[in-house]
Amino acid sequence: MVRWVLYIDIDAFYVSCELRDRPDLAGRPVIVGPDPSKGPTRGVVLSASYEARAFGVRSAMPVGEAGRRCPDAIWISADFPKYGRAAEEVRARLALRFGDVVPLSIDEAAVRVEAAEADDAGRVAREVQADLKAEVHLPSSIGVATSRTVAKIASDRAKPGGVVVVRPESVASFLAPLPARSIPGVGPKTEARLATYGIATIGDLAKGLPLAARREFGDTGRFFVRLARGEEIIEGPDVLGPRSRSSDRTFEADVSDPREVEVAVDRLARELAESLAKERLRFQTVAVGVRWEDFSRTTRSRTLAAAADGAERVATTARRLFEELWAAEAAGRQRKVRTVSVHTERFRPATDRQRTLDGFDGAGPPVK
DNA sequence: TCTGGGGTCCTAGGACCC
DNA sequence: TCTGGGGTCCTAGGACCC
Numbered sequence: 017m018v019r020w021v022l023y024i025d026i027d028a029f030y031v032s033c034e035l036r037d038r039p040d041l042a043g044r045p046v047i048v049g050p051d052p053s054k055g056p057t058r059g060v061v062l063s064a065s066y067e068a069r070a071f072g073v074r075s076a077m078p079v080g081e082a083g084r085r086c087p088d089a090i091w092i093s094a095d096f097p098k099y100g101r102a103a104e105e106v107r108a109r110l111a112l113r114f115g116d117v118v119p120l121s122i123d124e125a126a127v128r129v130e131a132a133e134a135d136d137a138g139r140v141a142r143e144v145q146a147d148l149k150a151e152v153h154l155p156s157s158i159g160v161a162t163s164r165t166v167a168k169i170a171s172d173r174a175k176p177g178g179v180v181v182v183r184p185e186s187v188a189s190f191l192a193p194l195p196a197r198s199i200p201g202v203g204p205k206t207e208a209r210l211a212t213y214g215i216a217t218i219g220d221l222a223k224g225l226p227l228a229a230r231r232e233f234g235d236t237g238r239f240f241v242r243l244a245r246g247e248e249i250i251e252g253p254d255v256l257g258p259r260s261r262s263s264d265r266t267f268e269a270d271v272s273d274p275r276e277v278e279v280a281v282d283r284l285a286r287e288l289a290e291s292l293a294k295e296r297l298r299f300q301t302v303a304v305g306v307r308w309e310d311f312s313r314t315t316r317s318r319t320l321a322a323a324a325d326g327a328e329r330v331a332t333t334a335r336r337l338f339e340e341l342w343a344a345e346a347a348g349r350q351r352k353v354r355t356v357s358v359h360t361e362r363f364r365p366a367t368d369r370q371r372t373l374d375g376f377d378g379a380g381p382p383v384k
Numbered sequence: 385t386c387t388g389g390g391g392t393c394c395t396a397g398g399a400c401c402c
Numbered sequence: 403t404c405t406g407g408g409g410t411c412c413t414a415g416g417a418c419c420c
């Protein structure tokens with residue numbers, strides 16, 4: 017028996033969720049995002065149907081550009097709770113058959129399957145696809161391989177609506193012609209750095225890296241070469257729980273008055289604390305981030321003496337961090353603020369209170 | 385064309401400890 | 403007086419993903 021990974025990716029997820037409620041829109045160019053004809057907005061495309069993609073519309077594209085490329089698009093504003101519920105339906109459906117489901121993003125999940133032959137694993141994938149279509153009414157693409165990374169790359173090649181199976185002995189030849197950019201984790205910057213060494217495809221990576229590139233890419237470089245050669249890959253851990261939670265707000269126009277930003281920081285901190293309380297999470301680190309008008313970012317973080325909770329604790333820490341951040345900026349470039357964010361991490365479950373430390377909670381050694 | 389709102393992981397330097 | 407090597411934690415920034 018061979019252990020296979022099925023990597024399931026829902027096609028055009030947000031749009032597909034909307035089409036469940038609006039089947040009359042099937043086959044039309046549908047975009048989820050703020051409608052640019054309803055006034056100026058700084059929004060971007062969250063999801064586009066394949067009919068809209070035919071006009072060059074892509075996820076994360078500013079909506080004004082998308083509107084110009086596809087003037088007849090049907091715009092639907094995002095409904096994140098709806099998408100969260102749909103993701104739960106998909107995971108529940110998969111859990112019914114496979115037990116353990118590894119959720120990898122809102123629209124992706126992996127399951128493990130034991131099968132003697134690649135054809136058997138492929139058949140299971142097609143059954144899953146048909147089941148999700150019939151029971152959850154969502155279209156999917158599925159990659160099948162013996163590692164999660166290769167299965168994910170296969171699922172990309174399967175879009176839309178297909179199944180791609182990669183046999184263990186064919187991994188290197190399957191990957192070789194693909195651009196290095198197809199590797200999850202290789203974006204525009206890494207692609208450009210690899211190109212300076214003459215590396216464009218995964219096949220180029222399989223030949224190994226020159227000494228200078230080995231130094232430059234370190235562990236990541238070794239991972240690329242192992243993957244490219246079809247060698248065994250150490251998989252990331254199954255997702256154990258949230259590592260961080262944040263809340264941000266982009267202003268309609270860039271802001272130069274720190275008091276206006278402080279009001280937003282306070283509101284974000286309280287929203288965040290409320291959602292942490294719902295999840296019963298206590299945090300130990302708070303951070304504040306600013307995206308400036310030139311789109312560069314600055315962050316400031318502070319780790320508390322002990323895990324804490326409560327809106328007041330997030331808010332006062334965040335406010336202090338923002339004051340420091342602002343003071344440093346005011347002494348220098350004095351840019352306007354485009355986006356402000358409040359961030360928490362290093363979670364402990366709220367139930368995990370240690371009696372011996374309880375007395376120090378929120379009143380530990382003074383924090384600068 | 386002018387860039388959201390979530391997230392994850394990695395790197396690198398300094399502090400601090402043994 | 404000048405000096406090690408290794409490990410962990412904290413902070414800031416960056417790349418990347420959906």
